[in-house]
Amino acid sequence: MSGVRERRRDGETTGRMDGQRGGDRKEPAGEREEFSGGWEPVGRGKEPVGDWEPTGHGEEAAVDWEGLVGAATLGTDRRRGGTPGALLDAAAVLAVRRRAGLRPAEAGARPDPVADDPRPAPPEAARRRLAQLLAGRGGAGAGGRRGAAPDLTELLPQWLAAASRWGYRAPAALVPALLDAAKARTDLRPQALALAGARGLWLARLNPEWRFALRSGAGGGELPDPGDGAGVERLWQEGLFAERVALLGAVRAYDPAAATQLLSGTWATERAEDRLMFLDSLRVGLSERDEPFLEAALGDRSRNVRATAAELLSALPTSALAARQARRALACVGPKGVVPPADCDAGMQRDGVVRRPPAGRGERAWWLGQLVEAAPLACWRERFGGLDPAAILALPMAEEWREELHAAWCRAAVRQRDPQWSRALLGSAAAPPAAGPATASLAERAKLLQTLPREERAGWVAEFVRAHGLSEAFQLLGVCAVPWSAPLGRAVVDALDIAREAGSYPWSFSGVMGLAERCLDPTEAGHLEALTAAYDDPPDASPGAGGYWAEAFQRLVATLRLRAAMLAELTPPPA
Numbered sequence: 132m133s134g135v136r137e138r139r140r141d142g143e144t145t146g147r148m149d150g151q152r153g154g155d156r157k158e159p160a161g162e163r164e165e166f167s168g169g170w171e172p173v174g175r176g177k178e179p180v181g182d183w184e185p186t187g188h189g190e191e192a193a194v195d196w197e198g199l200v201g202a203a204t205l206g207t208d209r210r211r212g213g214t215p216g217a218l219l220d221a222a223a224v225l226a227v228r229r230r231a232g233l234r235p236a237e238a239g240a241r242p243d244p245v246a247d248d249p250r251p252a253p254p255e256a257a258r259r260r261l262a263q264l265l266a267g268r269g270g271a272g273a274g275g276r277r278g279a280a281p282d283l284t285e286l287l288p289q290w291l292a293a294a295s296r297w298g299y300r301a302p303a304a305l306v307p308a309l310l311d312a313a314k315a316r317t318d319l320r321p322q323a324l325a326l327a328g329a330r331g332l333w334l335a336r337l338n339p340e341w342r343f344a345l346r347s348g349a350g351g352g353e354l355p356d357p358g359d360g361a362g363v364e365r366l367w368q369e370g371l372f373a374e375r376v377a378l379l380g381a382v383r384a385y386d387p388a389a390a391t392q393l394l395s396g397t398w399a400t401e402r403a404e405d406r407l408m409f410l411d412s413l414r415v416g417l418s419e420r421d422e423p424f425l426e427a428a429l430g431d432r433s434r435n436v437r438a439t440a441a442e443l444l445s446a447l448p449t450s451a452l453a454a455r456q457a458r459r460a461l462a463c464v465g466p467k468g469v470v471p472p473a474d475c476d477a478g479m480q481r482d483g484v485v486r487r488p489p490a491g492r493g494e495r496a497w498w499l500g501q502l503v504e505a506a507p508l509a510c511w512r513e514r515f516g517g518l519d520p521a522a523i524l525a526l527p528m529a530e531e532w533r534e535e536l537h538a539a540w541c542r543a544a545v546r547q548r549d550p551q552w553s554r555a556l557l558g559s560a561a562a563p564p565a566a567g568p569a570t571a572s573l574a575e576r577a578k579l580l581q582t583l584p585r586e587e588r589a590g591w592v593a594e595f596v597r598a599h600g601l602s603e604a605f606q607l608l609g610v611c612a613v614p615w616s617a618p619l620g621r622a623v624v625d626a627l628d629i630a631r632e633a634g635s636y637p638w639s640f641s642g643v644m645g646l647a648e649r650c651l652d653p654t655e656a657g658h659l660e661a662l663t664a665a666y667d668d669p670p671d672a673s674p675g676a677g678g679y680w681a682e683a684f685q686r687l688v689a690t691l692r693l694r695a696a697m698l699a700e701l702t703p704p705p706a
Contacts, residue, residue, distance in 0.1 A: 196225055232307040232334050245333040250300035256700040257294070258302045264290055265308040279685040281693050285649055287312065289694065291322040293701045301326040306334060310341045320344075345373070354378055357385035367393055372405065379412050387416035391424050403433040410439050417443060422450050429481055441483020441505070446546050448507035452482050460506035461514050463499055469532040471495035472502065496535045503539035508549050520555035541570050545578045553579040560594035564603070577606045585612040593622040601626045601643045608643065614652040623647055624655070627684075628662060634676050637683040648687055653695035656688050663688055 199222050207213040252258070267283025294301075301309050306327050313323035324331055324344055335344035354377060355362030366378050383390035394409055401409065410428065413421055421443070428440035429452070444452035459479065463470055472479070475486040475498050483505065488497035508520075515523050528536065537556070544552040556570065557579050564571040580588045592607045593616075601623070611619060623643065630640055637644065662684040 196229070199225065230307070232338055242333075242337065246329045248300045248328045248330060250298055250328065251704045252302055253294055253297075253299040254700060254702060257290075257299075257697075258305070260697050260700055261290060261294075261302065261305055262308075265305060265312055279682050279689060281686060281690040282645075282648070285645065286690070286694060286697065288319060288322065289649065290697055290701070291319065291326055293698055295322055295325055297701060297703050299326070299701070299704065300328050301331070303330060306330050310334065310338075310344060314340060314343060354381055357382045357389075363393065367397070376408060376412070379409060380415070383412055383415050387418060388420050390416075391421050395424055398428075403436060406431065406433065406436050407439060410436060410443070413443060417446060419447060419449060422447060426451065429483075437481070438483050438485070442546070445483070445505035448509060448547060453505065453507045455482055456502055456505040457507055457510045460502040461510060463502060464536065465514055466516065466526075469499070469529055469536065471499040471532065496532065499532065500535045500539040500542075503536060504542040504546065506543065508540070508543055508547055508552050520552045524555055538570060538575070541575050541579060545582060548582050550582050550584070553582040557591065560591045561598040564599075573603055573606045577610045580607065581610050586616060588612070589616040589619040593619040596622040596626050601630065601640055605642045605646070608646050608650070611650070613650045615650050617652065620647075620651050620655055623651070624659065624662075631662070631676075631680040631684075636676055637679050644683055644687065648690040651687075651691060653691045653698070656691040656695070659684060659688050659691070 199218060202213060202218055203222075207215055207218055253261070264283050264287045267287075301323075309323050309327055310331055313320045313327075320343070327334075327344075331341075331344055335341035354374075355366055357363065363378065363382060367375055370378065379390055379394065382393060391413065394413075398406065406428075413425070425440045425444050429437055429444075431437050431440065441452060444450045445456060447453060455478070459472065463472060472495060475484055475494075479498070479502075480486055484498060484501045486498075488494050511520075511523055512518065515526070518526075524537065524540075540552065541556050543549075544556055557576060564573075564576075570576065580591060583591070589611050592604065592611055595607060596604050596619075604623075604626075608615075608619075608623070614620075615623070624647070627640060627644070627647070631637070663681055
């Protein structure tokens, strides 16, 4: 009896192979996909390809894409049997099946048709643009040189965001390519799956390569309306984990209190890792109404759950936990100096203070930092006689505690989303980072900036770029809203021009240049034309730097114009 290979998730291949390779054959452990069906070399009889000898059902034989790739890589003369022509014939058959979005399988019942998607399709020009972006290939050329052509793959997220903003659906013919792109890039998945809609989930149930779509959304099914109490309760009690996560998020966005009530009903029976993920969903819409539930979670048997509940409660300045942590922190820090806690008692640990410090950290400094970051920032004004945050930060403090204390205030400002403390902790963007009032860490500064209004954030970063250049600005630019404001865009372009005139190689600024391509306002393209011309290298410049810079600015201008055209094509749908 002829055998058919089946690839399974448990890593074991079952079935019997004909001829001298009879018996069970093992595959490496890992995720496997199920194949059955076969191929027939056109016009050459049943010739073997590599390690695959055609056997099986009637005119078909078992083969997979990996086997063909292996034979093509090593050469058919080095694998058991087969000819180049037979390999190409087999590849052609499998390529058509792969592009069709359906794996070869035994004939079965025809699937139910996909539900209609009421959303409009994008305009024809936008559809062609999406096909171009999905087929685009970016990256460096020979020797790491990117060339002057735009990187199309980096523009795909902006197309998806614009299409979602206008309520379009993905063109049906492009859904398979969109799913392939989302499989390769996790950052695309939320918008790509939303655009693919029901058709994307329908296809994902037919092709194992797209199973991620079923895990990422509602498990392949439609979520009930958040206001449908019976439907919500039924799915919450009976649904798969992915469905329940998606449901909790939808209910939380619709009615935060209802989501907390839903979670309370099954909390005691949930697994620890599931409780942690469900608890994390409460960050959206967090309010004082969540306090009773979170206070109870402080007694959870899982340390990670307790820590997350404490973090969420400390983000509520009026919570009982915040008041307890404030009393402890105020007892340690005041106008007369800093006296860290001498011990980490059971009450502190229940409120989220971790007793054992990381390697290289002192215990008392570690406990002090955790208390200060969990205390409401409003408590410090009264403690320091009505001083504002900037004045408090300017007070002299013992050097051994100053860094720990300021870092804790940074974490508190981020957690409590306090712009006044963030401004004080950031200080002047023009000042040297090491001389700032709080932290020289760019990662911490980026987090603090996210608590500021978008225009103020962009202005601070623009001032930082003008004062310090681009070598340390990448993380800061990444938190600025897109498209960049005019002052920020001009500051970045001016800094790039200064680097060009200094004769540096442009790939030293490749990260910032890539951000500029995606984040500069497309209307800036005309202002950059003068920088696209090649020029002779200045004295002491790196050899060939002028040509490389001209190419980099040509690519920037071309990308901005392409973005402008792309956004213009996605016009609002008819009313």
